[in-house]
Amino acid sequence: MSPLIQSLLLVTAQVIVLLAVSPFLVGLIRKVKARFQCRQGAGVFQPYADLAKLFRKQPVISTTTSWIFTATPYILFASTLSAGLLVPTFTSQTPLNFAGNIIALVYLLALGTFFLILAGLDAGSVFGGMGSSREAIVASLTEPAMILSIFAIALTAGSTNLSTIVHKTALLEGIVTDPSPHLMALAALFIVALAETGRVPVDNPATHLELTMIHEAMVLEYSGRYLALIEWAAGLKLAVFLSLIANVFAPWGIATALAPAALTIGLVVYVVKIAGLAVLIGVIECMFAKLRLFRVTDLLGVAFILALLGLLFFYILRS
Amino acid sequence: MYILLIALILCHGLGLVLPFCVPRKPQTQGIVGSVCACAASLIGITLGLSGLVAPEPVTAIVASPIPLLAFAVRLDPLASFFVLTISLAGLAASFYAMGYLKEFHGRVSVAALAALTNGFLLSMMLVVIADNGFFFLIAWELMSLASYFLVVTEHEKADVRYAGFFYLVMTHVGTAFVILTYLILFQSAGSFSFEAFRHPEQALPDGMRTLVFLAALIGFGTKAGIVPLHVWLPYAHPAAPSHISALMSGVMIKTAIYALIRVYFDFLGGQFPWWWGFLVLLVGTLSAILGVMYALMEHDLKRLLAFHSVENIGIILLGIGAGMIFQTYGLKEFAALGLLAGLYHTINHAMFKALLFLGAGSLVYATHTRNMEEYGGLLRRMPWTGLFFLIGAVSISALPPTNGFVSEWLVFQTLFLSFQFPDLFLKLMLPIAAAILALTGVLALACFAKAFGISFLALPRSAHARHAEEVPTSMRIGMAIPALLCVGLGLAPMIVVPLLDRITAPLTGVSISDKVLALDGWALAPVNMEFSSVSPPMLAAMLILGGLLGLTLAFLFGGRMVKRYYKTWGCGINLSPRMEYTATGFVQPIKRVFSTIYQPTIKLETEFLQESRYFAKQRKFEFHIEPVFEKYLYNPVVHIFMRIADRLRILQAGSLHLYLAYIFVTLVVLLLFAV
Numbered sequence: 002m003s004p005l006i007q008s009l010l011l012v013t014a015q016v017i018v019l020l021a022v023s024p025f026l027v028g029l030i031r032k033v034k035a036r037f038q039c040r041q042g043a044g045v046f047q048p049y050a051d052l053a054k055l056f057r058k059q060p061v062i063s064t065t066t067s068w069i070f071t072a073t074p075y076i077l078f079a080s081t082l083s084a085g086l087l088v089p090t091f092t093s094q095t096p097l098n099f100a101g102n103i104i105a106l107v108y109l110l111a112l113g114t115f116f117l118i119l120a121g122l123d124a125g126s127v128f129g130g131m132g133s134s135r136e137a138i139v140a141s142l143t144e145p146a147m148i149l150s151i152f153a154i155a156l157t158a159g160s161t162n163l164s165t166i167v168h169k170t171a172l173l174e175g176i177v178t179d180p181s182p183h184l185m186a187l188a189a190l191f192i193v194a195l196a197e198t199g200r201v202p203v204d205n206p207a208t209h210l211e212l213t214m215i216h217e218a219m220v221l222e223y224s225g226r227y228l229a230l231i232e233w234a235a236g237l238k239l240a241v242f243l244s245l246i247a248n249v250f251a252p253w254g255i256a257t258a259l260a261p262a263a264l265t266i267g268l269v270v271y272v273v274k275i276a277g278l279a280v281l282i283g284v285i286e287c288m289f290a291k292l293r294l295f296r297v298t299d300l301l302g303v304a305f306i307l308a309l310l311g312l313l314f315f316y317i318l319r320s
Numbered sequence: 321m322y323i324l325l326i327a328l329i330l331c332h333g334l335g336l337v338l339p340f341c342v343p344r345k346p347q348t349q350g351i352v353g354s355v356c357a358c359a360a361s362l363i364g365i366t367l368g369l370s371g372l373v374a375p376e377p378v379t380a381i382v383a384s385p386i387p388l389l390a391f392a393v394r395l396d397p398l399a400s401f402f403v404l405t406i407s408l409a410g411l412a413a414s415f416y417a418m419g420y421l422k423e424f425h426g427r428v429s430v431a432a433l434a435a436l437t438n439g440f441l442l443s444m445m446l447v448v449i450a451d452n453g454f455f456f457l458i459a460w461e462l463m464s465l466a467s468y469f470l471v472v473t474e475h476e477k478a479d480v481r482y483a484g485f486f487y488l489v490m491t492h493v494g495t496a497f498v499i500l501t502y503l504i505l506f507q508s509a510g511s512f513s514f515e516a517f518r519h520p521e522q523a524l525p526d527g528m529r530t531l532v533f534l535a536a537l538i539g540f541g542t543k544a545g546i547v548p549l550h551v552w553l554p555y556a557h558p559a560a561p562s563h564i565s566a567l568m569s570g571v572m573i574k575t576a577i578y579a580l581i582r583v584y585f586d587f588l589g590g591q592f593p594w595w596w597g598f599l600v601l602l603v604g605t606l607s608a609i610l611g612v613m614y615a616l617m618e619h620d621l622k623r624l625l626a627f628h629s630v631e632n633i634g635i636i637l638l639g640i641g642a643g644m645i646f647q648t649y650g651l652k653e654f655a656a657l658g659l660l661a662g663l664y665h666t667i668n669h670a671m672f673k674a675l676l677f678l679g680a681g682s683l684v685y686a687t688h689t690r691n692m693e694e695y696g697g698l699l700r701r702m703p704w705t706g707l708f709f710l711i712g713a714v715s716i717s718a719l720p721p722t723n724g725f726v727s728e729w730l731v732f733q734t735l736f737l738s739f740q741f742p743d744l745f746l747k748l749m750l751p752i753a754a755a756i757l758a759l760t761g762v763l764a765l766a767c768f769a770k771a772f773g774i775s776f777l778a779l780p781r782s783a784h785a786r787h788a789e790e791v792p793t794s795m796r797i798g799m800a801i802p803a804l805l806c807v808g809l810g811l812a813p814m815i816v817v818p819l820l821d822r823i824t825a826p827l828t829g830v831s832i833s834d835k836v837l838a839l840d841g842w843a844l845a846p847v848n849m850e851f852s853s854v855s856p857p858m859l860a861a862m863l864i865l866g867g868l869l870g871l872t873l874a875f876l877f878g879g880r881m882v883k884r885y886y887k888t889w890g891c892g893i894n895l896s897p898r899m900e901y902t903a904t905g906f907v908q909p910i911k912r913v914f915s916t917i918y919q920p921t922i923k924l925e926t927e928f929l930q931e932s933r934y935f936a937k938q939r940k941f942e943f944h945i946e947p948v949f950e951k952y953l954y955n956p957v958v959h960i961f962m963r964i965a966d967r968l969r970i971l972q973a974g975s976l977h978l979y980l981a982y983i984f985v986t987l988v989v990l991l992l993f994a995v
Contacts, residue, residue: 016869052877053877056873056874056877056878057877057878057879058878059881059882059883059884060881060883060884061883061884061885061886062883062884062885062886063885063886063887063888064885064886064887064888065697065778065779065887065888065895066777067699067700067706067776067777068699069699069777074870075867075870075871076863076867078866078867078869078870079862079863079864079865079866079867079869079870080863080866082862082866082869083859083862083863083866086862097858097862098853099838099839099843099853099855099858100843100853100854100855100858100859100862101720101853101854101855101858101859102852102853102854103852104729104732104733104852104854105720105729105854105859107758108718108719108720108725108729108761109720109859109863111717111719111761111762111765112714112719112720112863114765115714115717115719115765115768115769118766118769118773119769119772119773119777121773122769122773122774122777122778122900122901122906123773123777123778124778124888125777125778125779125888125895125897125899125900126888126889126890126895126899126900127899127900127901129901130900130901130905130906131901133769133773133901133906134901134905134906134907134908134909135909137765137766137769137770137906137907137909137910138766138909138910138913140762140765140766141759141762141763141766141910142913144758144759144761144762145755145756145758145759146755147758148732148754148755148758149751149752149754149755152736152751152754155736156739159850159851160850160851160852161733161736161851161852162850162851162852162853165850222888222889225878225881226874226877226878226881229874229877229878230870230873230874294909295909295912295913298913305755309752309755312748312751313748316744316747316748317744
């Protein structure tokens with residue numbers, strides 16, 4: 002098999018895996034929450050049915066809006082999916098590794114956020130504006146922590162390209178002498194993931210109360226297939242962050258070679274790992290209350306400091 | 321090349337004279353001046369490109385009767401690059417001016433405006449190609465004066481006069497330090513020629529070199545608009561006509577970046593202690609973060625853009641500063657990378673800032689206001705301006721796959737490579753600078769989401785916006801040029817990087833083009849491919865394919881779409897512009913989170929009805945943020961000067977006898993000295 006065809010197949014496989022697994026994660030979190038609240042809850046595959054139904058529904062579009070409103074779901078979908086292709090999932094030999102490193106990932110996600118903020122403002126409703134304004138501040142505070150935490154890990158592997166980091170860690174090439182910098186970076190990145198994917202304690206995906214919603218407020222005017230794409234993209238973003246955490250901090254089991262057996266094991270291990278993380282998020286959502294918007298600053302400040310300490314520890318331990 | 325150079329000067333010369341010679345119709349005068357500037361800019365682009373690829377620097381010299389002064393020019397890659405940048409922005413601005421000058425018909429002399437624009441462009445060109453310190457200073461001063469006269473175009477307005485005065489004072493404080501820089505260099509070199517600066521007869525002692533470093537940083541930094549010397553930008557840039565703002569913000573402040581690189585890497589030979597680079601880095605970080613923070617709070621679109629220039633100068637200096645530190649430690653490849661990142665961002669910022677200022681000019685042209693709270697819904701009325709402004713907004717927010725992303729990515733990589741330093745302090749400081757750069761990037765995103773969202777989306781917020789119309793074709797072409805370049809410079813780093821490498825290679829002594837361009841130029845890497853890589857064309861392809869996949873999936877699952885249009889739900893009442901989120905409201909959370917920096921004062925006065933305190937008759941809301949630098953840094957200095965001036969007033973008593981006595985005393989003192 003020529004390398005090009007091999008790469009194309011791998012990319013297609015990754016696209017399918019990401020698209021397929023993301024509604025499952027959303028369903029799993031909902032299920033865990035329901036069980037904790039002593040409810041039966043909908044099945045874990047409910048989000049697939051929701052998406053299918055939304056796609057078939059007729060979209061209603063506000064007369065106030067411009068082309069930005071209808072273009073945003075596609076841009077958001079494209080940018081989140083592209084970000085997902087930079088993150089290793091079931092194999093550490095991501096063919097698109099060369100296309101971008103962690104900075105590219107952050108800015109691809111930011112592209113989606115930018116258009117989502119615009120779309121929130123476009124309908125002219127005050128809810129959308131409120132959501133956009135809050136999204137802007139949450140995004141501003143998460144990104145420094147995110148970049149520092151990944152950098153702390155990148156130093157061990159000598160690379161900021163995610164696949165290279167994962168590949169080297171999986172083969173234990175970057176020898177970890179002391180896990181404490183990694184643990185701090187992990188904690189920081191986990192907080193960042195909660196904030197970026199709009200989870201409790203930063204945002205609540207289940208709310209439609211104007212005082213509390215952030216992401217939901219921005220997308221309030223969407224319906225039909227546009228909403229389906231946005232929901233799917235939100236699920237994808239969750240999958241991207243969970244893959245990032247799972248594979249960067251615990252790459253074990255990931256396929257380091259492109260053999261069929263290794264790939265199958267990699268796929269199974271990958272789904273188990275991110276499902277585990279999704280359950281953890283579900284548990285956290287049940288244990289904690291949503292923070293007031295201006296308390297989120299403190300939480301994200303903690304994430305930043307943790308990442309910085311991780312970096313400091315790395316240098317001190319090495320010298 | 322000589323012919324090109326002469327043609328360039330001739331075209332601008334014609335542009336200086338011709339507008340006054342044609343009949344007194346402002347339209348013809350404006351077009352004549354603009355056509356000359358366009359022609360000169362086209363020549364400038366050719367000149368810049370050929371200078372960049374020329375194997376040897378081209379020099380020319382015209383002797384002058386004044387000692388020490390020689391009209392010497394030299395087109396090395398560094399100068400050519402800035403000639404190219406100036407010409408590209410000049411082309412866009414001159415095209416734009418053909419339509420835009422109509423705004424000034426009957427109010428000011430269009431002939432003078434068109435001629436001064438030519439003079440301004442020419443003086444900038446001379447600044448970057450001058451090869452003699454004296455000549456440089458003359459060009460520098462001409463550039464300052466031309467821009468001053470352009471700033472005060474609408475001098476009948478008091479705030480414009482104030483802005484002009486502020487700018488004039490600040491730029492001359494800067495010029496004083498620039499003169500100091502050159503005088504110190506002259507002392508050791510014995511001549512004002514740049515060649516002598518490079519190879520002085522006796523080497524400068526360390527103390528003097530430090531003084532040159534600091535004087536250049538302050539002098540050129542004032543022009544560049546580094547914090548805390550940035551205070552003039554938000555006054556001067558909005559006051560000028562918009563195509564001039566585009567030139568001032570896009571390229572004039574870059575001449576200072578040119579001069580800094582020239583002095584540090586060329587004259588001082590790239591030999592400096594680590595703290596020089598660190599100071600530049602620190603200044604860059606401060607400028608980047610404070611620039612964007614103050615921009616967020618602005619609702620005057622042009623002032624907002626001016627603050628963003630401070631931010632982007634900061635980003636450029638982050639690249640250059642990191643490069644300087646690498647240079648100190650002998651890591652030449654990374655030094656070249658930092659410099660390359662800074663230069664890449666220089667041309668990128670020139671393009672998107674010119675684009676955004678021209679876009680802002682179009683908005684002012686169509687609505688006659690600079691206040692964003694009075695815009696709204698303009699994307700429907702001005703689709704082209706909206707599209708171009710959006711491209712500019714995406715570029716300045718450094719989002720892929722535009723040019724801003726590529727250069728900021730390179731700056732990030734340079735900062736990350738700091739783990740190579742032997743010093744723990746620097747190892748920690750540079751990643752922190754990277755984190756602050758990340759914060760800057762997202763805040764810029766928030767700021768332009770605000771600027772675009774409030775101005776172009778939702779319902780029109782005023783009658784001005786309701787009746788706005790799309791701008792004429794020439795103005796649209798003027799915006800299309802930088803918009804295309806914003807996309808092009810982002811997608812084609814394989815063309816840009818080798819050209820920039822021709823600049824950095826002689827300055828750092830090492831060529832990195834092959835190492836930065838990985839995979840046949842399809843990807844960029846910070847020298848080391850394994851450390852990181854990015855492929856802007858690939859990212860663009862991924863985004864397009866991803867969007868197409870979204871469309872396909874939607875069609876596959878949902879079939880053909882029949883949209884239904886209905887008004888936005890306004891909680892039972894009809895939606896009105898007063899219900900929309902305002903720019904002030906949008907940034908309120910940011911203002912609150914960073915209140916230590918803004919120190920906002922909010923005043924809310926409520927007048928109640930006499931009958932009951934439950935019903936308010938009217939409410940008055942005022943909100944200010946503290947201009948910290950003006951209050952704590954500039955006002956005390958101004959105050960001291962005023963007091964000294966008050967004391968010295970005794971000398972100027974108005975008595976003729978006293979003045980004669982002064983002359984006599986001066987003569988005696990001079991004679992004593994002569995003896």
